[in-house]
Amino acid sequence: MSSSEIPRLLRFRAGDKVADIDPRATPGFDGDKSDGAERQSERSTRLAELQELLYANHRARDDHRSVLLVLQGMDAAGKGGIVKHVVGAVNPMGVRYTAFGKPTEEELAHHYLWRIRKALPPAGHIGVFDRSHYEDVLVVRVHDLVPPEEWEPRYDEINAFERELVDGGMTLVKVAMFISLDEQKEQLLERLDDPTKHWKYNSGDVDERRLWPKYQEVYQAMLDRTSTDFAPWHVVPSDRRWYSRLAITELLIEALKRLDLSWPPADFDIETERRRLMES
Numbered sequence: 001m002s003s004s005e006i007p008r009l010l011r012f013r014a015g016d017k018v019a020d021i022d023p024r025a026t027p028g029f030d031g032d033k034s035d036g037a038e039r040q041s042e043r044s045t046r047l048a049e050l051q052e053l054l055y056a057n058h059r060a061r062d063d064h065r066s067v068l069l070v071l072q073g074m075d076a077a078g079k080g081g082i083v084k085h086v087v088g089a090v091n092p093m094g095v096r097y098t099a100f101g102k103p104t105e106e107e108l109a110h111h112y113l114w115r116i117r118k119a120l121p122p123a124g125h126i127g128v129f130d131r132s133h134y135e136d137v138l139v140v141r142v143h144d145l146v147p148p149e150e151w152e153p154r155y156d157e158i159n160a161f162e163r164e165l166v167d168g169g170m171t172l173v174k175v176a177m178f179i180s181l182d183e184q185k186e187q188l189l190e191r192l193d194d195p196t197k198h199w200k201y202n203s204g205d206v207d208e209r210r211l212w213p214k215y216q217e218v219y220q221a222m223l224d225r226t227s228t229d230f231a232p233w234h235v236v237p238s239d240r241r242w243y244s245r246l247a248i249t250e251l252l253i254e255a256l257k258r259l260d261l262s263w264p265p266a267d268f269d270i271e272t273e274r275r276r277l278m279e280s
Helices: 005-010 033-061 081-084 114-118 133-137 155-167 181-193 196-200 204-211 212-226 241-257 270-279
Strands: 066-073 094-100 125-129 170-178 233-237
Touching: 005 233, 005 241, 033 241, 066 241, 081 204, 094 155, 094 241, 114 233, 133 155, 133 181, 133 212, 155 170, 155 212, 170 241, 181 196, 181 204, 204 212, 212 233, 233 241
Parallel strands: 066 125, 066 170, 094 125, 170 233
Antiparallel strands: none
């Protein structure tokens, strides 16, 4: 089963509606879960190779480029699973992971992008944001944490910020993960039924479920206002976790392939080093 069409099919386009998203869909892949697992294994190997190329080019050629994976979605959409099963397939030496929670007092004392800048991946790395700067045009709107005159300019600020990152050599892979309310309920019930997952349960998630119409509105605005040619959004149906993992693997592979990386050549005489090694 091919999955190379997934990135094209998932790219958000002007006019696309959040209300029309089918969270159980598997765009670009017509196999089942077992087919997906087989394909995931193959593509994880390819992702790991490309990530090593990125890291090697920075170390050997001082290549300043990097990749940033931005994961946005309601709780239980599977962001943690992406980190574990997708990003976990590559060498952790070349990964910088950050989970953004409620801002600390120190963070609130600064501009909302301050903590984001601090967490950006260094050259040669894949960065992963579990939630991100987009919380400041999502949660703040849903809960009226700041007035409209404060959150409204942030869309343009975020676009300018991301333009700066791209101009500096960073590739952004922005993923909006959409899970159905029914599937989210099942995931949250699973946390209640499993003592090893009680620590993951947050009673506030039940309250957030009641706000889903408002979340649809603000997610729509986020996609409409911040999906750009240089940093487009991709919308990933996430009820079928095996699919969302495969889809995001494909998005990362595509991003890394576009960097057109090659293995750095040896900066020493191979035969001389072979002889010295054999004689040592």
